Amino acid sequence: MSSRKQLANAIRALSMDGVQQANSGHPGAPMGMADIAEVLWRSHLNHNPKNPNWADRDRFVLSNGHGSMLIYSLLHLTGYDLSIEDLKNFRQLHSKTPGHPEYGYAPGIETTTGPLGQGITNAVGMALAEKALAAQFNKENHDIVDHYTYAFMGDGCMMEGISHEACSLAGTLGLGKLVAFWDDNGISIDGDVEGWFSDDTPKRFEAYGWHVIPAVDGHDPEAINAAIEAAKEETSRPTLICCKTIIGFGSPNKAGSHDCHGAPLGADEIKEARDFLGWNYGPFEVPTDIYNQWDAKETGAASEAAWNQKFAAYEAAYPELAAEFKRRVAGDLPANWEEATSQVIAELQANPAKIASRKASQNALEAFGKLLPEFMGGSADLAPSNLTMWSGSKSLTAEDASGNYIHYGVREFGMTAIINGIALHGGFVPYGATFLMFMEYARNAMRMAALMKVQNIQVYTHDSIGLGEDGPTHQPVEQVASLRLTPNMSTWRPCDQVESAVAWKLAIERKDAPTALIFSRQGLAQQERTAEQVADIAKGGYILKDCSGKPELILIATGSEVELAVNAAAELEKQGKAVRVVSMPSTDTFDKQDAAYREAVLPADVTARVAVEAGIADFWYKYVGLNGRIVGMTTFGESAPAEQLFEQFGFTVENVVAKANEIIA
Numbered sequence: 001m002s003s004r005k006q007l008a009n010a011i012r013a014l015s016m017d018g019v020q021q022a023n024s025g026h027p028g029a030p031m032g033m034a035d036i037a038e039v040l041w042r043s044h045l046n047h048n049p050k051n052p053n054w055a056d057r058d059r060f061v062l063s064n065g066h067g068s069m070l071i072y073s074l075l076h077l078t079g080y081d082l083s084i085e086d087l088k089n090f091r092q093l094h095s096k097t098p099g100h101p102e103y104g105y106a107p108g109i110e111t112t113t114g115p116l117g118q119g120i121t122n123a124v125g126m127a128l129a130e131k132a133l134a135a136q137f138n139k140e141n142h143d144i145v146d147h148y149t150y151a152f153m154g155d156g157c158m159m160e161g162i163s164h165e166a167c168s169l170a171g172t173l174g175l176g177k178l179v180a181f182w183d184d185n186g187i188s189i190d191g192d193v194e195g196w197f198s199d200d201t202p203k204r205f206e207a208y209g210w211h212v213i214p215a216v217d218g219h220d221p222e223a224i225n226a227a228i229e230a231a232k233e234e235t236s237r238p239t240l241i242c243c244k245t246i247i248g249f250g251s252p253n254k255a256g257s258h259d260c261h262g263a264p265l266g267a268d269e270i271k272e273a274r275d276f277l278g279w280n281y282g283p284f285e286v287p288t289d290i291y292n293q294w295d296a297k298e299t300g301a302a303s304e305a306a307w308n309q310k311f312a313a314y315e316a317a318y319p320e321l322a323a324e325f326k327r328r329v330a331g332d333l334p335a336n337w338e339e340a341t342s343q344v345i346a347e348l349q350a351n352p353a354k355i356a357s358r359k360a361s362q363n364a365l366e367a368f369g370k371l372l373p374e375f376m377g378g379s380a381d382l383a384p385s386n387l388t389m390w391s392g393s394k395s396l397t398a399e400d401a402s403g404n405y406i407h408y409g410v411r412e413f414g415m416t417a418i419i420n421g422i423a424l425h426g427g428f429v430p431y432g433a434t435f436l437m438f439m440e441y442a443r444n445a446m447r448m449a450a451l452m453k454v455q456n457i458q459v460y461t462h463d464s465i466g467l468g469e470d471g472p473t474h475q476p477v478e479q480v481a482s483l484r485l486t487p488n489m490s491t492w493r494p495c496d497q498v499e500s501a502v503a504w505k506l507a508i509e510r511k512d513a514p515t516a517l518i519f520s521r522q523g524l525a526q527q528e529r530t531a532e533q534v535a536d537i538a539k540g541g542y543i544l545k546d547c548s549g550k551p552e553l554i555l556i557a558t559g560s561e562v563e564l565a566v567n568a569a570a571e572l573e574k575q576g577k578a579v580r581v582v583s584m585p586s587t588d589t590f591d592k593q594d595a596a597y598r599e600a601v602l603p604a605d606v607t608a609r610v611a612v613e614a615g616i617a618d619f620w621y622k623y624v625g626l627n628g629r630i631v632g633m634t635t636f637g638e639s640a641p642a643e644q645l646f647e648q649f650g651f652t653v654e655n656v657v658a659k660a661n662e663i664i665a
Contacts, residue, residue, distance in 0.1 A: 063119025125421020540589025
């Protein structure tokens with residue numbers, strides 16, 4: 001039987017071989033963390049390689065995702081559907097082993113990591129979801145939700161500001177099933193980190209309220225195992241295990257240096273490393289006895305079978321709860337969802353109200369929240385402004401995790417990446433909120449949601465210069481365009497309470513990608529619509545107001561500017577112009593409609609077009625063409641009452657009419 005050191009050396013060998021074969025990558029972290037990984041994966045991690053989606057599996061996150069050969073080696077060795085050929089294709093086009101771990105490519109990859117700090121933040125979300133789901137479903141003697149979230153992170157993750165946001169909140173919420181390992185090797189790309197990272201990290205995490213296990217020898221399996229056992233005994237706080245390691249351990253000439261951080265070791269150095277480690281096998285060669293000791297398929301199947309027995313007992317005792325658990329884990333909506341939500345939308349259209357769309361959003365939450373026990377809301381310290389709480393909202397705390405609302409504090413980036421973790425864990429429909437301007441803090445986390453195609457609903461209020469006196473620091477200009485240009489993102493800017501409810505409904509139904517919901521501070525008049533027009537809202541763009549016969553001019557608008565476009569159309573009609581008004585709350589949704597529908601709404605031969613939106617003007621050229629006109633923003637805003645700002649920047653009936661007459665005169 002091979003020693004634990006040789007079992008860890010299998011990771012080292014596969015990692016340096018994979019990087020060498022690709023002629024790019026990061027061998028240092030996998031080689032340095034191999035001993036920690038061996039102990040965790042072989043002695044503690046509860047998982048089933050034959051069913052990577054088993055609901056009660058432990059989650060493992062490699063936050064320092066540049067060390068991706070570590071997790072690929074682990075998945076291969078333990079029996080996941082990741083072959084040696086897949087490892088040989090590391091970093092190659094369309095391989096299951098891309099340069100950084102990517103969710104959906106290889107089984108067992110729980111999240112996409114690479115942007116440092118986001119992996120540990122996703123892990124916080126996963127641990128939070130586990131705690132909340134357990135509080136909502138577990139009963140005495142029936143712990144059907146009972147698993148850990150483990151995360152590896154390096155110095156880079158520690159330096160990124162998002163890790164401060166997330167780990168601070170994790171301590172406050174008492175996420176006792178979260179265990180993080182800090183790879184304290186003192187090296188980053190630029191060299192020895194002492195010149196730019198001198199924090200007392202253990203004290204920092206103690207201040208967050210974490211259980212900290214300092215000074216663990218990251219190459220001593222017994223010390224690592226003892227630390228993990230101690231972490232699992234602490235149930236009220238997350239644990240940080242500080243592992244002192246040597247980057248590139250096993251490389252005789254490059255270990256401990258940044259030379260092995262982000263480049264292949266080279267053929268000669270790999271040969272010397274094999275000799276140093278006593279690894280007397282060729283590239284990508286692992287002996288059968290080592291494979292057998294790593295293989296987790298049998299133990300994983302047994303663990304899942306034992307859980308299935310527990311769940312069967314739970315189902316017998318609590319059949320309704322068991323059915324609800326299965327529905328939520330599967331991501332299915334309630335059986336009455338379509339009928340109930342359609343009725344809500346119809347009633348809103350039948351009962352007009354002039355309200356801010358942020359208030360319309362809250363009303364939609366009130367109506368839909370009663371149907372969705374899986375709702376998990378939150379806001380970055382702006383709940384009274386974002387209007388994200390409804391009558392059924394209950395705050396989630398360390399002492400009572402059965403709630404459905406998280407107070408994230410002023411942590412926009414952390415909030416958004418935590419929500420990614422909640423979505424990846426499953427069992428919830430998560431949403432968060434902040435001012436639209438401050439999506440900039442969270443931009444990369446929303447990009448990661450789009451990249452992974454996971455449900456992350458963000459409520460962005462105070463959507464334009466219309467928020468007024470707070471001035472340009474708080475007035476978004478280019479943000480909506482930025483969101484619209486992000487692949488896989490669906491962005492909605494509704495014009496009234498009906499469009500707001502439709503946007504919420506579609507965001508909840510959209511399980512495979514994130515949605516940005518853009519809402520106003522100021523009141524918006526409700527538009528008149530037929531039942532057919534209400535149905536067309538879901539197509540992202542539709543004819544709101546039309547003329548008899550063929551239009552000679554089309555006005556396109558979103559959000560608060562739809563009312564302006566309608567009023568401008570009325571003035572143009574008095575001048576004898578044939579005008580169509582198109583409301584386009586979601587450009588990406590409209591773009592996905594078939595060509596016939598898009599042509600029916602925006603006929604190609606009607607080239608006289610004016611777009612009106614209190615956001616960056618240039619975005620709209622794709623709809624109005626170079627000969628069209630745009631009433632939009634080309635500068636930042638100013639501090640003044642909203643009505644003065646709209647006049648100052650040309651959002652008036654007179655200006656829209658003037659722009660229209662320029663192209664149809």
